[in-house]
Each structure stands twice: as structure tokens, then as C-alpha cells.
Amino acid sequence: xxxxxxxxxxxxxxxxxxxxxxxxxxxxxxxxxxxxxxxxxxxxxxxxxxxxxxxxxxxxxxxxxxxxxxxxxxxxxxxxxxxxxxxxxxxxxxxxxxxxxxxxxxxxxxxxxxxxxxxxxxxxxxxxxxxxxxxxxxxxxxxxxxxxxxxxxxxxxxxxxxxxxxxxxxxxxxxxxxxxxxxxxxxxxxxxxxxxxxxxxxxxxxxxxxxxxxxxxxxxxxxxxxxxxxxxxxxxxxxxxxxxxxxxxxxxxxxxxxxxxxxxxxxxxxxxxxxxxxxxxxxxxxxxxxxxxxxxxxxxxxxxxxxxxxxxxxxxxxxxxxxxxxxxxxxxxxxxxxxxxxxxxxxxxxxxxxxxxxxxxxxxxxxxxxxxxxxxxxxxxxxxxxxxxxxxxxxxxxxxxxxxxxxxxxxxxxxxxxxxxxxxxxxxxxxxxxxxxxxxxxxxxxxxxxxxxxxxxxxxxxxxxxxxxxxxxxxxxxxxxxxxxxxxxxxxxxxxxxxxxxxxxxxxxxxxxxxxxxxxxxxxxxxxxxxxxxxxxxxxxxxxxxxxxxxxxxxxxxxxxxxxxxxxxxxxxxxxxxxxxxxxxxxxxxxxxxxxxxxxxxxxxxxxxxxxxxxxxxxxxxxxxxxxxxxxxxxxxxxxxxxxxxxxxxxxxxxxxxxxxxxxxxxxxxxxxxxxxxxxxxxxxxxxxxxxxxxxxxxxxxxxxxxxxxxxxx
Amino acid sequence: xxxxxxxxxxxxxxxxxxxxxxxxxxxxxxxxxxxxxxxxxxxxxxxxxxxxxxxxxxxxxxxxxxxxxxxxxxxxxxxxxxxxxxxxxxxxxxxxxxxxxxxxxxxxxxxxxxxxxxxxxx
Amino acid sequence: xxxxxxxxxxxxxxxxxxxxxxxxxxxxxxxxxxxxxxxxxxxxxxxxxxxxxxxxxxxxxxxxxxxxxxxxxxxxxxxxxxxxxxxxxxxxxxxxxx
Numbered sequence: 059x060x061x062x063x064x065x066x067x068x069x070x071x072x073x074x075x076x077x078x079x080x081x082x083x084x085x086x087x088x089x090x091x092x093x094x095x096x097x098x099x100x101x102x103x104x105x106x107x108x109x110x111x112x113x114x115x116x117x118x119x120x121x122x123x124x125x126x127x128x129x130x131x132x133x134x135x136x137x138x139x140x141x142x143x144x145x146x147x148x149x150x151x152x153x154x155x156x157x158x159x160x161x162x163x164x165x166x167x168x169x170x171x172x173x174x175x176x177x178x179x180x181x182x183x184x185x186x187x188x189x190x191x192x193x194x195x196x197x198x199x200x201x202x203x204x205x206x207x208x209x210x211x212x213x214x215x216x217x218x219x220x221x222x223x224x225x226x227x228x229x230x231x232x233x234x235x236x237x238x239x240x241x242x243x244x245x246x247x248x249x250x251x252x253x254x255x256x257x258x259x260x261x262x263x264x265x266x267x268x269x270x271x272x273x274x275x276x277x278x279x280x281x282x283x284x285x286x287x288x289x290x291x292x293x294x295x296x297x298x299x300x301x302x303x304x305x306x307x308x309x310x311x312x313x314x315x316x317x318x319x320x321x322x323x324x325x326x327x328x329x330x331x332x333x334x335x336x337x338x339x340x341x342x343x344x345x346x347x348x349x350x351x352x353x354x355x356x357x358x359x360x361x362x363x364x365x366x367x368x369x370x371x372x373x374x375x376x377x378x379x380x381x382x383x384x385x386x387x388x389x390x391x392x393x394x395x396x397x398x399x400x401x402x403x404x405x406x407x408x409x410x411x412x413x414x415x416x417x418x419x420x421x422x423x424x425x426x427x428x429x430x431x432x433x434x435x436x437x438x439x440x441x442x443x444x445x446x447x448x449x450x451x452x453x454x455x456x457x458x459x460x461x462x463x464x465x466x467x468x469x470x471x472x473x474x475x476x477x478x479x480x481x482x483x484x485x486x487x488x489x490x491x492x493x494x495x496x497x498x499x500x501x502x503x504x505x506x507x508x509x510x511x512x513x514x515x516x517x518x519x520x521x522x523x524x525x526x527x528x529x530x531x532x533x534x535x536x537x538x539x540x541x542x543x544x545x546x547x548x549x550x551x552x553x554x555x556x557x558x559x560x561x562x563x564x565x566x567x568x569x570x571x572x573x574x575x576x577x578x579x580x581x582x583x584x585x586x587x588x589x590x591x592x593x594x595x596x597x598x599x600x601x602x603x604x605x606x607x608x609x610x611x612x613x614x615x616x617x618x619x620x621x622x623x624x625x626x627x628x629x630x631x632x633x634x635x636x637x638x639x640x641x642x643x644x645x646x647x648x649x650x651x652x653x654x655x656x657x658x659x660x661x662x663x664x665x666x667x668x669x670x671x672x673x674x675x676x677x678x679x680x681x682x683x684x685x686x687x688x689x690x691x692x693x694x695x696x697x698x699x700x701x702x703x704x705x706x707x708x709x710x711x712x713x714x715x716x717x718x719x720x721x722x723x724x725x726x727x728x729x730x731x732x733x734x735x736x737x738x739x740x741x742x743x744x745x746x747x748x749x750x751x752x753x754x755x756x757x758x759x760x761x762x763x764x765x766x767x768x769x770x771x772x
Numbered sequence: 773x774x775x776x777x778x779x780x781x782x783x784x785x786x787x788x789x790x791x792x793x794x795x796x797x798x799x800x801x802x803x804x805x806x807x808x809x810x811x812x813x814x815x816x817x818x819x820x821x822x823x824x825x826x827x828x829x830x831x832x833x834x835x836x837x838x839x840x841x842x843x844x845x846x847x848x849x850x851x852x853x854x855x856x857x858x859x860x861x862x863x864x865x866x867x868x869x870x871x872x873x874x875x876x877x878x879x880x881x882x883x884x885x886x887x888x889x890x891x892x893x894x
Numbered sequence: 895x896x897x898x899x900x901x902x903x904x905x906x907x908x909x910x911x912x913x914x915x916x917x918x919x920x921x922x923x924x925x926x927x928x929x930x931x932x933x934x935x936x937x938x939x940x941x942x943x944x945x946x947x948x949x950x951x952x953x954x955x956x957x958x959x960x961x962x963x964x965x966x967x968x969x970x971x972x973x974x975x976x977x978x979x980x981x982x983x984x985x986x987x988x989x990x991x992x
Binding site (some may be wrong): 060061063065067068075097098100101104105108109110111112113116119130219220221222223227228230231234257266279280281282285286391663 | 783879
Binding site for chain 3 (some may be wrong): 219220222224225226227228233238240242243245249251254257258259260261263265282429722768
């Protein structure tokens with residue numbers, strides 16, 4: 059452990075505190091402030107100030123001190139968190155963040171103190187008029203007054219011992235500053251018999267002390283007891299002059315005792331103002347038996363302190379690669395466990411089977427636990443949007459309210475990192491192009507304030523993130539016209555709504571008549587789509603003219619291990635991700651009419667079927683009885699026709715080699731417990747295939763009925 | 773044997789810096805991140821002095837101090853509270869709870885060290 | 895009748911109440927009490943104060959009190975606080991060699 063490491067800790071800590079601060083400031087705009095929130099605001103500035111001081115970052119101390127004053131007034135109820143003030147605090151947040159970014163550059167930090175923010179803060183802090191500047195003035199160098207003799211009158215309060223303050227400790231500390239000449243205890247207050255309370259302090263001292271420390275430094279030794287006790291320290295020459303003041307609070311008995319003590323010290327309490335520097339009584343008094351004092355110097359303070367215990371905190375930061383390799387190993391463990399279980403079953407020894415099942419349970423728990431370590435709340439990304447919405451709506455002169463829900467939805471950390479930018483783009487787009495100006499909204503009979511919703515939830519093994527607005531909605535005709543003009547689609551195309559909307563993801567597409575500097579920066583929605591697809595996700599758009607638009611991003615939960623459902627077609631084995639499986643039914647004998655795809659009437663619903671044997675060109679003879687696995691992805695369903703249902707199986711996704719990257723129907727491979735390789739089916743693309751084939755066929759039938767024409771350009 | 777100091781503060785970096793300074797000076801140091809953790813660390817071991825922040829999550833310094841003062845083995849242990857000059861009310865509450873020693877944040881390690889030395893030397 | 899009490903290693907505010915009781919009881923039970931301070935390793939003002947009180951009690955009750963075999967820690971404290979002449983310390987010849 060060294061100071062550099064501590065500094066890193068500080069920067070990390072400050073970053074987290076600032077994040078909290080921002081989150082609260084943006085949150086409280088909508089709701090009432092709670093004490094807890096105000097406390098946390100205070101703590102952010104307070105803690106950063108406190109720690110920055112330790113590292114000598116005086117500029118940050120200075121700035122956070124001013125901010126802390128204001129937040130303290132908020133906390134105590136002397137100020138209310140107006141919109142103006144929360145705006146100011148947000149800008150302070152930015153400023154502190156910026157200062158922390160250049161923490162090693164003193165000059166820049168100094169410059170950064172020349173900010174009007176400080177004046178604004180002081181304006182708020184004025185009522186309280188806290189004037190003491192932050193800083194460590196106490197650290198000033200001792201005034202070199204030269205070696206002097208001091209009179210100390212130490213009349214401790216009875217409570218000092220109970221408060222953990224031991225008079226002898228102050229004596230020990232004084233020894234570091236100088237030398238005791240004569241110590242004269244005053245014992246007159248010590249009660250007799252039962253009235254003596256051993257936890258009260260009755261000891262008082264009058265003494266002569268020789269030191270080159272200043273009066274203030276000597277008084278500071280008693281800083282923790284001065285308030286309740288009577289501590290007086292004067293140069294020997296001035297002592298007599300202060301006698302009346304010094305003795306004012308004492309009763310008669312004590313006055314007499316102190317007077318007696320002074321006489322023993324060679325001082326004359328009655329020699330008013332007459333400087334009579336009594337030569338300090340020969341230090342030959344038994345009381346300062348130096349030899350023994352020296353011999354008795356405490357043998358402590360040896361530098362061999364024990365090594366520090368590791369600092370304990372609630373979080374450990376782990377390198378992502380370590381976690382990845384752990385997850386990989388657990389994947390192997392899952393496979394090995396499955397193999398062991400298979401062997402055990404074959405051996406038909408029930409005890410062995412039992413124990414492999416127990417192991418499998420544990421592995422499952424480890425697996426879930428390890429995977430959850432990678433999972434983070436999506437709130438981590440969502441939290442930056444209130445700020446963006448606030449700033450951008452100001453910039454655009456629109457009034458827009460952001461509504462966040464499902465921030466606690468978890469997803470894989472690696473995805474969180476890559477989701478920020480696309481989401482940001484969609485949100486900016488919604489604000490810029492989606493939400494109309496206040497006038498236009500009022501004219502359309504809508505409230506002047508527009509809304510943007512951010513929502514996240516889990517649905518059948520996917521994470522769904524929605525960005526919705528109550529703006530003008532997408533104009534299909536405009537989009538289509540633009541697409542035609544740009545040559546993206548033929549002039550006479552007839553496309554389903556969803557496909558028209560998706561045209562805005564085409565490279566170089568932009569419908570806004572006015573390109574603002576918010577979202578018209580040349581980065582198009584095509585980049586958004588590409589980022590999402592890289593995460594094995596999809597993006598859909600719903601829109602209604604005049605009501606608004608919803609972007610729906612669907613992402614896989616994790617990239618590493620899935621619960622699979624094992625099926626066989628002929629002698630090949632496939633894995634279907636279990637979360638996509640809705641149900642399994644037996645294939646009615648007459649359902650497949652030799653064609654690879656067909657439909658099934660599933661309780662009144664038309665279910666497109668896809669015969670895997672045919673579709674994957676396996677060329678296997680038909681099994682006598684076939685089954686349909688009904689799978690779902692998003693809103694689409696399809697039935698996959700397979701031979702045998704083999705049950706659930708936990709499986710580790712092994713990515714396919716580059717050679718097979720282009721395969722759309724297969725998303726990966728895995729190794730079964732038996733050592734066999736099984737391919738993992740890519741359900742979204744299979745469903746897409748089944749439904750689009752079905753739609754095409756339906757369309758071609760319809761066209762066939764009317765006229766001969768080209769296929770849809772899908 | 774070196775004297776043991778318990779430092780209770782929610783800032784890990786502050787604890788680290790203070791710990792380095794105190795250990796260099798010859799004290800043993802144990803740490804806690806808030807009052808509740810602080811109480812857990814008082815598990816019968818000998819502690820010669822406690823340094824505690826006031827404003828902390830979970831359990832603040834004043835509540836912590838009140839608990840320490842109830843504890844037979846620690847009620848006379850000197851406590852230095854870390855505070856800001858802006859919180860007079862807190863200071864009053866702390867004094868009522870039995871905190872007599874205060875060090876104003878922010879401070880440089882030598883300031884705290886000298887405050888501690890007045891109450892216990894290493 | 896005389897008796898001797900040997901103080902423990904730790905004599906601080908935490909033991910003050912108990913120390914006072916123990917010493918008061920011992921003083922009541924005998925005419926002459928000897929307190930052995932050889933084991934004292936840690937001593938604070940409160941313990942010194944109990945001994946000062948014990949001394950005044952002994953005087954009041956006309957009993958004999960002797961503090962013997964001062965450990966280094968005890969001697970250092972008494973010296974520093976200027977208490978050596980206020981306590982009935984008896985330097986024993988025998989104790990010199992130890």
C-alpha cells in the first residue's frame with residue numbers, strides 16, 4: 059500500500075460520489091427531496107473535500123468547500139433545492155469532475171478556481187455567512203520565540219478521564235515540545251472516603267515549563283479539554299499579572315492551594331505587573347529526576363508495525379479477462395459434469411447417479427453465480443440520460459420530460475459498454491426529430507411538454523430496451539418517398555409498415571428537413587443498427603402518426619452459456635436455446651405435405667412450420683413420429699419440425715470458426731456429455747426464414763390470383 | 773506493543789492515507805467504513821483511540837459514538853471526530869454524545885497525527 | 895496485621911473502580927497495607943489518583959500504607975506528574991537489585 063494507490067482509490071471514489079450526486083440532482087427534479095438524498099449530496103462534496111485535503115489538492119478543497127457550504131444549508135433546510143440551484147450544483151459537479159481530470163496539473167487547477175461558479179455558490183451561502191476558509195492554517199510553522207519559561211495552570215474538568223482524555227497523556231505530549239522544570243500537583247479537590255469517584259478527575263497542576271514553542275502551540279496541546287477545563291499558559295514574567303483572571307473561577311480552598319503551589323514554583327501571585335522573573339527553582343527538585351525519566355522512556359513506537367490488513371470494502375474490482383476465463387472453465391465443468399452424469403446413468407448405480415446430480419446442482423449454482431457477476435443493471439447507462447435530455451431539450455428550446463423504468467434490469471456487462479452510444483443516438487433522435495416544438499404540440503391538441511420513455515425488461519431470455527416518444531410519429535409516405543428518391547427501393551414498392559420504418563436505418567438516410575446539430579452529425583441510424591446487430595440483437599420500430607414512435611431493441615441476455623433444449627433429426631443432434639421454446643407438440647400426421655415449410659393450425663393460430671431435415675438438407679429418412687418445437691422470438695413464432703425430443707441440456711456456446719460465420723441458421727456449437735458435437739440453432743433467423751417464406755408464398759399466391767408479377771423485393 | 777487506533781470513515785482513500793501516516797508514526801490501525809462496521813470491529817480487542825467521521829452511510833458517527841460510550845470495554849476510549857466547520861449542530865450533538873476531540877476536515881495527515889499524539893503517543 | 899497487594903499489569907481508567915474497591919477493602923482489613931507496583935505495565939492518571947486517595951484514607955484512618963517495588967511505568971508516571979513526594983513510596987534495599 060502506498061500513497062499512489064491511495065490516490066487512485068480517491069479518484070475512483072470521487073468518480074462514484076459524483077455519479078451519485080448527478081443522479082440525485084437529476085432525480086430530485088421530478089420528486090421531493092428526501093433527507094437521505096440531501097445527505098448523500100452533502101456527503102459527495104464533503105468526502106471529496108476531506109480526501110482531497112489529504113492529498114494536498116488545495117484547489118479542489120477550496121471549490122468543494124464552497125459547494126459543501128451550500129449543500130449543508132440545503133440539508134439543514136435553510137435552502138430549498140430550486141431548479142436554479144440544482145442547475146448550479148450540476149455545473150459544480152461538472153467542474154469538480156473537470157478538476158479531478160487534471161489533478162496533477164496545479165496550474166490548470168488554479169486557473170479553474172477563477173470561475174463564476176464560486177460567486178454563485180457564495181451568493182447562496184450568504185445567509186449563513188460562513189467565513190472560515192477551508193485549509194490547514196494550523197499547519198503553520200511554529201513561531202520561533204526562542205526558549206522561554208512558561209507557567210502553566212492546568213485545572214482539568216472532572217469529566218476528562220471519562221472522555222478518554224488522560225492528563226498524563228498531555229504531559230507526555232508536552233515533553234515533545236520542551237522540558238518540565240517543576241511540576242506542582244494541586245490535590246485539594248481530592249474527596250475523602252466514599253465521595254471519591256475513581257472515574258472523575260480531581261488532579262490539577264501548576265507547573266513551570268521550558269520550551270521554544272509559541273503560547274498558541276502550547277495551548278493547542280489542550281485543545282480538546284480547554285473548553286471545559288481552565289487551562290492558562292503564560293510566560294513566567296507575565297504570569298503574576300494574570301493571577302486574578304486565572305484564579306477567578308476557583309473556590310477559596312483552591313485559591314489557597316494554587317497560591318501555595320505558585321510559591322513553591324518561586325512565583326509571587328501578588329507581585330502585580332512587576333515582572334519578577336523568578337529564576338526557575340533549581341530543577342533539583344525530586345520531581346524532575348531526569349535519570350529515571352530517561353530510563354523509563356516508553357519502549358513503544360517501534361517501527362515494526364504489523365503489515366496492514368487488506369482494506370475491506372463491499373466491492374472488489376476484477377479484471378474482466380479473469381472472469382471470462384473463469385466462465386470458460388465453468389463451461390468446461392458443465393460439460394464434464396454432464397458426461398459424468400451420463401456415465402453414471404449407464405452404470406446404473408443409483409448412488410453414483412445421486413452424487414453426480416448433487417454435483418450438477420452445485421455446478422449450476424456456481425454457473426449462475428459467476429454469470430451474475432458479469433451482469434450489471436442497465437441503470438448504469440440509463441443514468442446518464444436525464445442529464446442529456448435536460449441539456450438537449452434546453453438547447454432545442456423544447457420542453458421534454460424523461461421517464462425511466464426498469465433501470466434495475468440486468469444484462470451482460472460487455473453489452474452495457476457497447477449499448478451506450480446507440481441508445482444515446484436513438485434518444486437524441488427522438489428528441490430532435492420525434493418530439494415537436496411546443497407550439498406544434500399545442501396546435502395538435504397535445505400537452506406542450508413532450509415525453510421520452512426509456513424502459514427495459516426481460517422477455518423470453520432476451521433483454522428488451524425501449525425508447526419511446528409521444529412525438530409526431532414516423533411519416534411512412536415521407537420515408538418511402540425519400541427512400542425512393544435515394545434509390546433505396548424501387549418506386550412502386552409495397553412494403554409492410556415495419557419494413558418501411560426500418561428504412562431509416564439505411565446508410566445515408568435522413569428525413570429531417572432541418573438538420574440540427576443534435577442528431578444530424580453525419581452519424582446515421584445505420585450505425586445504430588450495426589452496433590445492435592454486433593451484439594446479436596435486433597431493433598424494431600413501432601409508430602403511429604401524431605402519437606409517437608417506439609424503438610425496441612432486443613438483446614440476448616448473455617453471450618456465454620445457455621440452457622439448451624436437445625432435439626435430434628435423424629442421427630444429428632441440435633440444441634435449441636430453451637428460453638425460446640414455448641411448447642412441444644406431436645406433429646399431426648398430415649401436416650407436412652412433403653414441403654420444407656408449411657403451416658399448422660395451433661389452437662386457431664397459424665403457425666409457420668419449418669422442417670429441419672429438409673431445410674438443413676440433412677437427407678435423413680423420416681422418423682415415424684415427428685415432433686414440433688414451438689419457438690418464439692419477439693412477436694414471431696414458428697414450429698420447428700424435428701424427430702426426437704431429448705430434453706433439457708445446459709450448454710456452453712462455442713463460437714463457430716470464421717469459416718462458418720456466415721451461416722444464418724446456426725449460432726454456435728457445443729460439445730455434449732458424450733463428446734459428440736451439437737450445433738446450436740439460431741432461432742431468430744430460423745423464425746425469420748419460416749415467416750418470410752410463408753409470407754412470400756402467401757403473397758405469391760395472392761399475386762398469382764391477380765396477375766403475374768415479380769416477387770416482393772424482400 | 774504498538775497502540776491500536778480504529779479509523780471509521782466512508783472514504784476508503786482517506787482511510788488509506790491516514791493509515792499510512794499512522795503506521796509510519798508507529799501505531800497499529802484497523803479500519804471501518806461506517807459506524808456499524810466500526811462497532812463490529814470492537815470485538816474485544818484493545819483499542820486505544822478511535823477516529824471517526826460524522827457523516828457516513830448506514831450508521832453515522834454520532835450514533836456510533838453513543839454506542840461506543842455504552843460499551844463497557846470502550847466507554848473511556850478517546851474518540852476524535854472528524855468534522856467540517858460548517859456543522860455546528862452536529863458538533864453539539866457530538867459533544868452531548870461524549871465527543872470532545874474534533875479535527876476539522878480537510879486536514880493534512882500531520883494535523884491528525886498531532887491531535888492523536890496529544891491523547892496517546894505510539 | 896499487615897497485608898500486601900500486588901497491582902495488575904494494567905492500571906487504567908477501565909480498572910479504576912475495581913482498583914479503588916480492592917484497595918479500600920484491603921486497607922479496611924489490615925492496619926498496615928503494602929502495595930506492590932512491580933507488575934504495573936500501563937498506568938494512567940486515574941490509577942495515580944486512586945493511590946493518592948488511598949494515601950489520604952490511610953492517613954485519615956491512621957493506618958500504614960507503603961508503595962513498594964515501583965515498576966518503570968509507575969515511576970515514570972509519578973515522576974512526570976510530580977507525585978513522588980505526595981505518595982508513601984518506600985524504596986526497599988532488596989528491590990534494588992531486581
